Amino acid sequence: MRPKREPERITELSRLKAFTNPLRMQLYRLLYAAGTATASQLADQVDQAPSLVSYHLRKLAEHGFVAEATGQSTDGRERWWQVASEEGWGFRDADFADTPEGAAAVGAVTRGILDTRTAQYRAYLDQTAAWGKAWTDAAFSSEWMLDLTPAELAEMSDELESLTRRWRERGKAALAIGDTDDREHVAVHFYGFPFRL
Template identity: 80%
Template structure:
């Protein structure tokens, strides 16, 4: 059986609410992919002012999601940021379902995450031809209709997370060894949820 709270899982409502703002979610995802960046660099990607991006980065820092990457700063005029944990974060809806405010925050965050993922996939589809055959042949989109119990679905989720962690570590080790030829950021979206036909 899964542990109730795993490392990186949010159980505090104020931390979860930090991601109700869609711009913060977008900034976190960009920073996670980039490794380190300044507010000005991130502002170019989200078409916002550096001052607004700085404000939202400070809010994410208040809740422990990002931190200053002081080793990147060369002149002290601009702050460099990085995510606090490469493991990311997650939450269980049941930790927040006992209050209307918690349920509303969960709904806003999960919808925001979904909207961000859909937008990212649509961008890929719009730019697919520019990636070339090697990448388009390697990319995938799949759906499987399974008959599972809640505990089996949870077990499958744990296995998929372990698989993704293994591949993430493989990519990080390759980059650290200088193996960057042909290596790109890859986004993998897998959903598992009950439905009744």
């Protein structure tokens, strides 16, 4: 059995703050999905100048989130980029809650993540008809109201992570053997948080 690979856990405030810029968050997510891309290719997707996109990619590289993709360039004139870790990254609020600056950065990054996820889902909703019946029947959105303890919520989070990791590995294995028929990028978003009436 392969060891479980974990997302990198960010514990340094300066690294977390790299994602307080919404464009950097958007570029990272696009690059993660694409595998590799140039600044020009990403600039087309975000409707920004390639020079601005290149600047933000270099900033992400300074913090270790992206790296140059070797062996991609055919003419050596344009840099290709990739995410530094296919496992991604994460952070815990508690690692930054002891200072106002840390709490503000957590809030900004968390809201940025939510904004990019919401924009991605809105884009899907706007394009639903173009996806066809098989995809629209398979897509889901659900909400559950549960009564849990913090420990139970954490346990459920671990179970959901294991489940989605298994499906991600299944998709990667299929791509590795060339099974690309009817295979698309799929975003799965889960949120679990307490609320009071």
